[in-house]
Amino acid sequence: MRVRRAAAPRPSRTRARTTSTAAFVVLAALLPTTASATDPQETEAELPYVCALPSGRLPATVRISAVFPERAGKGEAFTPDGVTTTVELPAEAVADLTARGAAEVRPATRLAVGVAQNEATATATWRGSTGPVSLPASGPLTLTTTGDVPSVAGRGDGDLTFTAGGLAIDLTPGPVDPANPTDPAATAPGSLTVDCSLAEDAPDQGLLATVPVGTGGPGASGSPSPSGSPQAPGSPEDGPGDRREERQGDRSPKVLEPSPGTAPDRDDVPPCRYDEQHPPTDVSLNAYVTGYANVKKLKSAAYLPPSCVLIEQGLPETGPPDPEYLIFDTVSYANFHYREREQTPPFEATFLSFDFAPVTATMVLEQTGPMRIDSRMRMSLSDFTTVTDTYVRAPLILRVLDLEVNGTPLDVGPGCRTETSLTSADPDPANFPGDHLVLYGRGEQIIGLPATGYLLLSGGTLSGETTIPAFTGCGTDAEDLDRLLTASVSGPGNHIKQVQGQTCAIAAPVFPSPTDEGQCTEDLQPYEIPVAER
Incomplete structure (x- = not known):
């Protein structure tokens, strides 16, 4: 070293x-x-x-x-x-x-x-x-x-x-x-x-x-004391052995990070159900999604809390002929659903702007159009193994609701947002022009074994990279914050990792049993609340 x-x-x-x-x-x-x-x-x-x-x-x-x-x-x-x-x-x-x-x-x-x-x-x-x-x-x-x-x-x-x-x-x-x-x-x-x-x-x-x-x-002797921090003889620390062991446990170095792998309580996530304004159909699904989004300029990440997605699953259509595979293409559509709005719940992120000033922002991701989900399944004619590639295309603007710099609130106004949608390099720009986020996932399944990776029905991990556009409408007449936010946040190379949970099929719900966690709660909400991954 x-x-x-x-x-x-x-x-x-x-x-x-x-x-x-x-x-x-x-x-x-x-x-x-x-x-x-x-x-x-x-x-x-x-x-x-x-x-x-x-x-x-x-x-x-x-x-x-x-x-x-x-x-x-x-x-x-x-x-x-x-x-x-x-x-x-x-x-x-x-x-x-x-x-x-x-x-x-x-x-x-x-x-x-x-x-x-x-x-x-x-x-x-x-x-x-x-x-x-x-x-x-x-x-x-x-x-x-x-x-x-x-x-x-x-x-x-x-x-x-x-x-x-x-x-x-x-x-x-x-x-x-x-x-x-x-x-x-x-x-x-x-x-x-x-x-x-x-x-x-x-x-x-x-x-x-x-x-x-x-x-x-x-x-005190120039090297670590084996029993903890050095104490003078006869000090109150020289109590019974069990009390000393308890205090010694309290001296473990403190690592300030949350414990990973813990799902939020259901009371802490928004409802995710169909209603009179959004009646279900025979192909309706709902699911929770969560994840992290990097902000490259700030060398940190924002946690995206569990959000409800309502999905209308498409019907598979036969794809191009292939001598070794059966190919099926499916197009589905989805929308975020939060208090009758097509957006995520508000989420708060704290960063160090310019490496020293703590900035806390409350934000939402808001749809400006339908979320499209394209899945292509390829089934091997030799062993019936299936591989499914899925691309999710979502036009999403980032809207800033509140902003604090070093504890001081800044008035961002009611219309602070990115000028356009978050943008990714689309693998098929001729058929999918315009500004939108692209996330990709792949699922594989061998006959007789559980599926691995991402599938629309069972969920899994989707990832992608996006450019955060410049901001507009931020601040007041007396203080324009567009340039501050654009300089601090906007730019390319921001990695996103999203985890979708198991969907609930509204027309044919599967409820929990002693041997199966199921897919739906009794009131037809997604049973699984996924855990964000880095």
Whole structure:
């Protein structure tokens, strides 16, 4: 590991880049916030890993760089800054991906980082992503990602250490033939996840950085005290053993990020049902969707809460002839449904504008036209395996309802919105012109096994990339905020990952049973409330 100090003194800065910055702001308000008046320490570690690829377990090189504070106060939350993860996968990885029909991949990394102070430990997840990366014609594949890093606070005195652990790399293949991107055969199969573990000969067992915490830094003897922060003999801390163990548990390093994988309570999501204004038909479905949308300029993401979607499923039509497959095309249409409006519920996101000013915005995504869902199913005549490619095209503007900068409300006015819809590069622009968001998902099913990936009926993950247009109508006559929002937010390269839950088929509902969770509640709402994924 190589540790580099800043060449010249500069103020220590704490940047909140957690999955939920709003949660960090609330928690940080309960902690001492006096910044450490010391220089930052810049670290760069080059570590050997072993990755499980389809072709076998192979060595890989991982470089991790970040900026940590030189020292932190007890209970003071800080965020490692400038975190970058670079993975060099061997040439065999390229062969594995090209064999799956990929020409490029979109990588996302999840690095488990052990955080320890004295004998107490915690784990933080450092996430990273980047845009599409073309596969090289020969040699290794190098992937560089940046992204969300949770804040950490030491509970007592003593060194706080950060150690690299397991690494997962999600590789989403891109189109194969740019000259013919509408051909289903030109779209690579679903994502590949590569799990990597730290090699046994890794230097310093993967140590990334050490941050002394407390006025005295390490323990009184110059090294961490095995029983927690040092105490004077006869102090009140010298109570019974069980009370001491309880207090020791309280000193675990605090990782300020929400617990993943927890579905919201039904009371916390909007209703999702048909009504007199929206009567169902024989092909009506409803479902909840949720997810995250990156804001590239702000190096963070907005959480899209569970939103109701009403869907009218189309009837399959026979597609073009193929000697090896039966092909069926289905066109369905859908609308968001929130309080009789075609929009998401309002959602709040907090970012650091220009890397230092906390900005909290309340927003909605609002439809300006119908949401179209195009699905093409290809059934193999040899083994009846099916592969379904789905494209969701949605004209959506982003409307800003409220805005606060550093706690000060700004009047955005009643008409603050993007000039046009969020825009993606459509794989078939001749047939689908105009501004709209495009999300893609692929589902596969083998006879006798559950479906994997995305299917309209069972749900799954859809992803895409969008350009956020310039803003208009923001502010008042006395203060025009269009330029501020456009400069801070608008631009290309914003990744979106959406999760749709199992649909409820209104005409033939399936209710929960002791052995089956079912598809519908008793009042014909979607039974499943999906969990957002990064």
